[in-house]
Amino acid sequence: MHRIGLIVADNFQVLALSTLSVFEFANLVVGEAFYQPTVYSGRGGPVRSSSGVSIDSVALSDEVVVDTWLVAGVLMPASQPASGETINFLQTTARQARRIAGVCTGAFVLAQAGLLENKRATTHWAHAQSLKTLHPSIRLDEDRIFIIDEAIWTSAGMTAALDMALGMVEKDLGETIARDVAHRLVMNQRRAGGQTQHSQMLALAPRSDRLQRALEYARNNLNKSLTVEILADAVHLSARQLSRLFRTETGKSPAKAIEGLRLEAARLMIEQSRLSLDVIARESGFRDRRHMREVFVRGYGVPPQSLRSGR
Structure with missing residues (x-):
C-alpha cells in the first residue's frame, strides 16, 4: 500500500x-x-x-x-x-x-x-x-x-x-x-507538466460576440488558411473592422492571435497524441515542421519534441 x-x-x-x-x-x-x-x-x-x-x-x-x-x-x-x-x-x-x-x-x-x-x-x-x-x-x-x-x-x-x-x-x-x-473525474484533458499555466482563449479575453465567433471559427479551422478576410467573412464584418476589433479587445493583430491558437493546439496534440510532428504541424496550420519549431521556441522557449520526450 x-x-x-x-x-x-x-x-x-x-x-x-x-x-x-x-x-x-x-x-x-x-x-x-x-x-x-x-x-x-x-x-x-x-x-x-x-x-x-x-x-x-x-x-x-x-x-x-x-x-x-x-x-x-x-x-x-x-x-x-x-x-x-x-x-x-x-x-x-x-x-x-x-x-x-x-x-x-x-x-x-x-x-x-x-x-x-x-x-x-x-x-x-x-x-x-x-x-x-x-x-x-x-x-x-x-x-x-x-x-x-x-x-x-x-x-x-x-x-x-x-x-x-x-x-x-x-x-x-x-x-x-x-x-x-x-x-x-470528468477532466476535459490531461495536462503534462510542460504545459503552460495560461490558456490562449482566456489570455485573448474577447468581449464582443463577433470576436468570440471569429476566434471559435479559427480554432475549429486551424488546418485551413485563416486570413483576416476569411475570418471577417465568417462573422460578417469587413477585414478592416475585424482588424480594429482584434487590436481593441486583445491588443494583438489577427495573425498573432491565430498563431497563439495554433501553438496551443499543436502543444495539446503533442502532449495527448502519438501523431508525428509533421502531421501535427499540418493539422494545426503551420507551414511545416520547421515553422512549428520556430514558433514553439519563440513562444515556450523549448522545441516541440521536448514535451514528448518528457513523458
Missing part, C-alpha cells in the same frame, strides 16, 4: 483536498486500496481552511511513515510562514519519503524548509515573483503546470495540482490507469 500524506495548515486552500480524489479514484480503477491518503498538520486536530471549512488531521510525528507527502498552500503564502513543527518535520522525517510535493503555494513551505535549494520548481503564477524574491536560489519556472526535480514535485495553482497527482498515478500505475482516472 502506498501512503499519501497531505499536510495542511490554518487558512489552507480547500481545493488542495481535491488531489486526494485522484488517488481515491485510482483505487477504484485498479480495484484495490493501492493508495491510503491521510490529512496531517503540525499539531493535529481540526484545521480551518481559507473558505471557513474545517477538516480533522493527524499530528505529524517521527513515527509517521508515508511514501508521498503533499504540502498544501495558503492564500497569502508570503505573509504566513509554515509552523516550526511542519518545517522541522519536512527537514527530517519527510526526507525519507519517496517524493515530496508542493501543491500550489505549498512550494513556499518546501522552500522555507530548504527543499527547493537549487531545484527547478513552479507555483501559482500570481505568487511566482514573491517566491523568487524570498528564495532566489530556486530555479523557478513560473509558467509550467507542474515540475519534477528528482524527488521534489511542485505544481502551479489550483486545478494544476490534479494534473500533478495524475502524473504521480501515471508514474506508479501507468498511463492507461491515469487516463481512466482522468476520465472518471
Whole structure:
C-alpha cells in the first residue's frame, strides 16, 4: 500500500483536498486500496481552511511513515510562514519519503524548509515573483503546470495540482490507469507538466460576440488558411473592422492571435497524441515542421519534441 500524506495548515486552500480524489479514484480503477491518503498538520486536530471549512488531521510525528507527502498552500503564502513543527518535520522525517510535493503555494513551505535549494520548481503564477524574491536560489519556472526535480514535485495553482497527482498515478500505475482516472473525474484533458499555466482563449479575453465567433471559427479551422478576410467573412464584418476589433479587445493583430491558437493546439496534440510532428504541424496550420519549431521556441522557449520526450 502506498501512503499519501497531505499536510495542511490554518487558512489552507480547500481545493488542495481535491488531489486526494485522484488517488481515491485510482483505487477504484485498479480495484484495490493501492493508495491510503491521510490529512496531517503540525499539531493535529481540526484545521480551518481559507473558505471557513474545517477538516480533522493527524499530528505529524517521527513515527509517521508515508511514501508521498503533499504540502498544501495558503492564500497569502508570503505573509504566513509554515509552523516550526511542519518545517522541522519536512527537514527530517519527510526526507525519507519517496517524493515530496508542493501543491500550489505549498512550494513556499518546501522552500522555507530548504527543499527547493537549487531545484527547478513552479507555483501559482500570481505568487511566482514573491517566491523568487524570498528564495532566489530556486530555479523557478513560473509558467509550467507542474515540475519534477528528482524527488521534489511542485505544481502551479489550483486545478494544476490534479494534473500533478495524475502524473504521480501515471508514474506508479501507468498511463492507461491515469487516463481512466482522468476520465472518471470528468477532466476535459490531461495536462503534462510542460504545459503552460495560461490558456490562449482566456489570455485573448474577447468581449464582443463577433470576436468570440471569429476566434471559435479559427480554432475549429486551424488546418485551413485563416486570413483576416476569411475570418471577417465568417462573422460578417469587413477585414478592416475585424482588424480594429482584434487590436481593441486583445491588443494583438489577427495573425498573432491565430498563431497563439495554433501553438496551443499543436502543444495539446503533442502532449495527448502519438501523431508525428509533421502531421501535427499540418493539422494545426503551420507551414511545416520547421515553422512549428520556430514558433514553439519563440513562444515556450523549448522545441516541440521536448514535451514528448518528457513523458
